[in-house]
Amino acid sequence: MTVSNNQHTTNKMELVCPAGNLPALKIAVDNGADAVYIGFKDDTNARHFSGLNFNEKRSRDAIEYAHHRGTKVFLAINTYPQASGWDRWQRAVDLASELGIDALIAADIGVLDYAAANKPDLRLHLSVQGSATNPEAIRFYYENFGIQRVVLPRVLSLKQVEQVATSSPVPVEVFGFGSLCVMVEGRCLLSSYVTGQSPNTFGACSPASAVQWQDTTDGLQTRLNNVLIDQYGANDPAAYPTLCKGRFQVSGNTYYAIEEPTSLNTIALLPELQAMGVVAIKLEGRQRSPAYVKQVTQVWRAALDACHNNAQNYQPKAEWLQTLYSVSEGRTTTLGAYHRPWQ
Amino acid sequence: MFDFYNRIADTQIDIVYLGETVCSKRKLLRRDDWLSLAKLLQDAGKEVVLSSMTLIEANSELSALINLCRNTDFIVEANDMAAVQQLSGQSFITGPAINIYNPHSLQVLARQGLKRWVLPLELSRQTLVDMQQEKPDNIETEVLVYGRLPLAYSARCFTARAHNLSKDDCQYRCLDYPDGLILSTQEQEKFLVLNGIQTQSAKTSNLITELDDLIQHNVDVLRISPPSRHCEKIIDVFYQCLHQNYPLDQANDELQALMPAGGHCNGYWHGSSGMDWYTKTQEAACQPTPS
Secondary structure, eight states, rough: OOOOOOOTTSSSOOOEEOOOSHHHHHHHHHHTHHHHHEEBBBSSOOOOOOTOOOOOOOOHHHHHHHHTTTOOEEEEEOOOOOOOGHHHHHHHHHHHHHHHOSEEEOEEEEHHHHHHHOOOOSSSHHHHOGOOHHHHHHHHHHHHHOOOOOOOEEEEEHHHHHEEEEHSSSOEEEEEEEEEEOOOOSOOOOOHHHHHHOHHHHHHOOGGGEEEEEEETTTEEEEEEEEEEEEEEESSOOOOOGGGOOOEEEEEEEEEEEOOOOEEOOOGHHHHHHHHHHOOOOOOOSSHOOOOOOOHHHHHHHHHHHHHHOOOOOOOHHHHHHHHHTTTTTGEEOGGGGGGGOO | OOOHHHHHHHHSSSSEEOOOOOTTTSSOHHHHHHHHHHHHHHHTTTTTEHHHOOOSSSHHHHHHHHHHHSSSSSSSEESHHHHHHTTSSOOOEEEEEEEOOOOHHHHHHHTTTTTEEEEEOOOHHHHHHHHHHOOTTOOOEEEEEEEEEEEEEEESSSHHHHHTTOGGGGGTTTGGGGTTTEOOOTTTTTEEEEEEEEEEEEEEOOGGGGGGHHHHHHHHHHHOOOSSHHHHHHHHHHHHHHHHHOHHHHHHHHHHHOOOOOOOOTTTTGOOOTEEEEEEEHHHHOOOOOO
């Protein structure tokens, strides 16, 4: 067993659940989340979707509900402001501080600097959008802004996660389940190349406003800003055209050249993640329904409890896996980069 | 490789960025070879910058980066925040993958010793103008004006995947594709380029027709990311436009003939999708045309 410098090897890992609206937040709290993460209703967060997220009033209600039940609330202000929008991000940080959230999840060094300098009581977590994949990068954010946790991008093998967890100046949080970014987060411009809007600039990848579903004689075609992402036969289930998960042609072969529609699932790795000193497991999916939040929170609560009670004999239960498959993209899951052969 | 840089030494280019930025497995040259190339170019009057890796995952990659940053002879281009951390307190340059999206971020890095920054690729002319107005005086601004756009980095090697190989057994297949491996849509539209763990645009970004605008807004350095062929010709076209009033439209026509397959784009500059192309007359109407 590796002894982490963070001394969390015997600690319980925190379950961090997504909430895109108040009903989802309540369900996450009621079903065992240790923390929920939310965003404001604008482009200051990386799930800037229509009908999603929290205005000031809803944020207050959410925090009150969660805190009353002993659950923490993290707030994501994790996109990258440009000069013309800077005031919006600054106001968001000010409001976050005033609301009394438990941690601000941020990525941009300007936003982090503003928060560190002006809101010293705000606990800062480095967002996955901060793109820190190694201890030296994390050290930059720790020394300059005093971050207290880092969310690791989904590009590291299990061994690399261990190396980072061991040498990082702050504890690490990793993704456990949900949509899989194949590219290192915070430095992927594929979406803006095609649609003009990216996670960094707009808070969305492959945004719905650019999506076209077209029935043609060749079958159902899915397009992003007119670029053909995939096409399907009459009986094939069609997937949302996330552009890195389409079928393309390379050297005359048509296949998922970047990645299949699939979800990340690390439920089998929990004892190893715990032994490395990982302090929190994050579930992706603020854009998903309250029903999704209920299912994944229940499964991961049970899994974490089982792992914490007896890591040596921990085995994911068949029904957990079945539930997770049922809410996964393409009804399949992967260990992603954690599993070296995937790379 | 040495032939190439010997030829570059004879061109009018002012600055040369040297080194591997994509894959730590590609060891085409040893560190000492890179340093002797750097010396050769420096002796030819070029400013030499040592570029560093973009995605740093393994401890071995971090050690190599730290070694590179400790060299005392050449300035380093940071492409990951690990390099910024290592270079803090000395003069350094940031590449396009360092996210500097607002003046506040620029000021944070100025405190660390930033000498020059490259405008992140997805940012527009308007954002550049805003940044130029607020940036610290002693910092230089650089813009990528020609080349395929590096759009994403992954743990997965897509070139190896295209050959049904894993990254650990990649057999260095990427070396067979000096301009990368074209990824097309099912409608045969050239869309992206697979370059190992990096994904590029198939279209070549070309801002030659914006040259006057770039100069007017005090951009200090224009970056060319050359394809495998015609590098010297591309340099010459830009040089003639900058120093000999060569007509930009004519230069644009010449550059188009020198591009690898895929066409051209300048959408990001115009605040649009990166893949779009705007002609000068369309700028006013702000309508892209298919290219």
